[in-house]
Amino acid sequence: MKKDFGNFKGILIIGLGLIGGSLALSLKNEGYNGKIYGYDLNKDRVKTALRLKAIDEGFTDLEKIPWENIDLVVLATPVKTFENIAKQIKPFLKPDTIVSDVGSVKGELIQKLFNILKPNVFVGIHPIAGTEKEGIENAVVGLFKDAKVIVTPPEENKEVVRVKKLWQDLGSQVEVMDPYTHDFVFASVSHLPHAVAFALVDALINLSKETGIDLFKYPGGGFRDFTRIAASSPTVWKDIFLENKKDVIHAIDEFIKSLEKLKYYIEEEKQEDLIDLLSETREKRLSLDKSRK
Amino acid sequence: MKKDFGNFKGILIIGLGLIGGSLALSLKNEGYNGKIYGYDLNKDRVKTALRLKAIDEGFTDLEKIPWENIDLVVLATPVKTFENIAKQIKPFLKPDTIVSDVGSVKGELIQKLFNILKPNVFVGIHPIAGTEKEGIENAVVGLFKDAKVIVTPPEENKEVVRVKKLWQDLGSQVEVMDPYTHDFVFASVSHLPHAVAFALVDALINLSKETGIDLFKYPGGGFRDFTRIAASSPTVWKDIFLENKKDVIHAIDEFIKSLEKLKYYIEEEKQEDLIDLLSETREKRLSLDKSRK
Numbered sequence: 001m002k003k004d005f006g007n008f009k010g011i012l013i014i015g016l017g018l019i020g021g022s023l024a025l026s027l028k029n030e031g032y033n034g035k036i037y038g039y040d041l042n043k044d045r046v047k048t049a050l051r052l053k054a055i056d057e058g059f060t061d062l063e064k065i066p067w068e069n070i071d072l073v074v075l076a077t078p079v080k081t082f083e084n085i086a087k088q089i090k091p092f093l094k095p096d097t098i099v100s101d102v103g104s105v106k107g108e109l110i111q112k113l114f115n116i117l118k119p120n121v122f123v124g125i126h127p128i129a130g131t132e133k134e135g136i137e138n139a140v141v142g143l144f145k146d147a148k149v150i151v152t153p154p155e156e157n158k159e160v161v162r163v164k165k166l167w168q169d170l171g172s173q174v175e176v177m178d179p180y181t182h183d184f185v186f187a188s189v190s191h192l193p194h195a196v197a198f199a200l201v202d203a204l205i206n207l208s209k210e211t212g213i214d215l216f217k218y219p220g221g222g223f224r225d226f227t228r229i230a231a232s233s234p235t236v237w238k239d240i241f242l243e244n245k246k247d248v249i250h251a252i253d254e255f256i257k258s259l260e261k262l263k264y265y266i267e268e269e270k271q272e273d274l275i276d277l278l279s280e281t282r283e284k285r286l287s288l289d290k291s292r293k
Numbered sequence: 294m295k296k297d298f299g300n301f302k303g304i305l306i307i308g309l310g311l312i313g314g315s316l317a318l319s320l321k322n323e324g325y326n327g328k329i330y331g332y333d334l335n336k337d338r339v340k341t342a343l344r345l346k347a348i349d350e351g352f353t354d355l356e357k358i359p360w361e362n363i364d365l366v367v368l369a370t371p372v373k374t375f376e377n378i379a380k381q382i383k384p385f386l387k388p389d390t391i392v393s394d395v396g397s398v399k400g401e402l403i404q405k406l407f408n409i410l411k412p413n414v415f416v417g418i419h420p421i422a423g424t425e426k427e428g429i430e431n432a433v434v435g436l437f438k439d440a441k442v443i444v445t446p447p448e449e450n451k452e453v454v455r456v457k458k459l460w461q462d463l464g465s466q467v468e469v470m471d472p473y474t475h476d477f478v479f480a481s482v483s484h485l486p487h488a489v490a491f492a493l494v495d496a497l498i499n500l501s502k503e504t505g506i507d508l509f510k511y512p513g514g515g516f517r518d519f520t521r522i523a524a525s526s527p528t529v530w531k532d533i534f535l536e537n538k539k540d541v542i543h544a545i546d547e548f549i550k551s552l553e554k555l556k557y558y559i560e561e562e563k564q565e566d567l568i569d570l571l572s573e574t575r576e577k578r579l580s581l582d583k584s585r586k
Binding site: 128148181184185186188189190192193195196197198199200201202203204205206207210211213215216218219223224225226227228229230231232233234235237238241242245248249251252253254255256257258259260261262263266267269271274275277278279280281282284285286287288289 | 421441474477478479481482483485486488489490491492493494495496497498499500503504506508509511512516517518519520521522523524525526527528530531534535538541542544545546547548549550551552553554555556559560562564567568570571572573574575577578579580581582
């Protein structure tokens with residue numbers, strides 16, 4: 001099918017961080033020939049986006065944006081700000097302008113955004129891509145190529161089809177998922193690992209204090225890979241944890257159960273149970289590597 | 294200083310797995326010109342070691358080893374087997390043959406090995422290197438180059454100096470540490486992260502079962518890096534957890550405290566506490582990257 005990126009003439013990206021910046025640069029790079037507008041509260045980020053030629057025009061004031069040219073708005077700020085931004089932009093939107101996002105939390109939040117924005121249509125998007133770095137200066141061209149992109153619509157309307165097309169034309173693998181299922185899945189495979197990484201580094205800080213030995217001098221044994229994601233943005237992750245609270249707590253509880261079980265096997269020297277547990281997780285992890293190929 | 298690898302004429306490596314194999318290959322590659330003997334219960338491993346030219350002679354029977362040529366024995370089997378092997382080889386050792394190891398647990402175990410082996414001298418060694426793979430077929434030439442290698446002697450005797458020299462000549466950064474401190478440090482920076490990785494994969498298996506959603510289809514968000522070490526050898530890790538039980542349990546408990554604290558902050562929506570915790574761990578992790586450079 002012809003590349004038309006959903007046939008949007010003008011796209012406004014709100015929030016010129018790593019993901020917003022990578023989206024803008026990737027659109028340009030893949031041959032999108034509409035106009036890309038950028039908005040950010042931070043003047044320097046807008047300047048950087050212009051300098052990198054990620055956007056055609058940049059704004060720090062919503063009122064100055066040429067709204068008549070915008071037929072897609074993408075929210076690329078921390079998820080906690082979405083409701084407020086939706087309220088702020090609502091009066092400016094043309095009737096057929098679609099609002100979308102790139103946030104990591106859907107569920108309830110999606111429902112709220114629908115209600116705030118209607119009759120404008122909201123299309124929830126979560127690209128499973130990113131790095132632990134922040135800011136448009138770390139934006140990556142092609143970040144979404146071959147990446148899974150989850151779209152969480154209540155129904156497959158024409159607006160959903162257009163937004164899906166935009167991501168497909170960026171080379172992403174678009175997959176439809178119920179917004180509540182989405183939150184459970186990513187609480188488990190992404191939010192939980194981040195919580196665990198933050199807690200692990202915190203535990204090592206405390207163990208270092210307790211003993212006076214600087215444990216961070218000995219980062220062998222997979223520790224470095226393991227805690228890479230603990231360097232992720234505190235603001236972004238605070239918001240994700242809070243916005244997806246119910247599913248994140250559920251995943252943390254399930255993880256603590258698994259860890260208590262492992263601890264019990266070690267304490268009671270349950271050799272066979274240990275081997276069974278470690279073998280099962282090993283096989284699961286190895287099957288993951290194979291499925292990638 | 295001239296490379297003499299501690300001036301050992303014949304080295305016997307017991308256990309031809311990833312670490313034993315990598316040690317043999319690295320010695321050859323760095324120009325060690327004594328003889329390397331290999332012993333393993335598994336005939337195929339001995340054959341592979343001979344085929345890879347990691348060892349000069351291979352054995353599956355202790356009695357057939359030319360013990361008069363051996364002045365260093367390196368235990369490279371799972372730590373749980375060390376005591377038994379020490380008892381079995383004791384009668385064969387020349388009076389000045391040094392016994393060493395490459396195990397991840399020291400502390401009590403070292404004391405037991407001292408007692409079994411005396412008057413022969415035991416020198417405890419832990420190279421902070423490895424991969425999640427197993428077996429001599431995955432051995433890596435140069436695995437120990439620039440790696441930290443911990444030596445845990447009760448005193449700096451001439452045997453310790455010789456074994457240190459061998460590792461220094463392989464390009465390792467040798468560091469002396471009390472055996473009990475060693476066990477606490479590696480319980481924290483290596484054994485705990487492995488326990489966490491195993492428990493994380495276990496939790497996802499259980500969450501998948503609970504909901505019927507195959508969570509392993511969505512391994513985004515750092516999950517892949519994070520659980521790489523969950524593919525490590527079940528036997529090796531069962532032994533490490535059990536041999537270093539006290540310190541591992543202590544580290545797990547400290548980690549659960551950190552995770553419960555994070556969970557509490559999320560449940561109670563303690564925004565500032567969350568930002569503080571996430572910022573502190575982020576800075577610590579970033580300082581780690583810098584210190585490597």
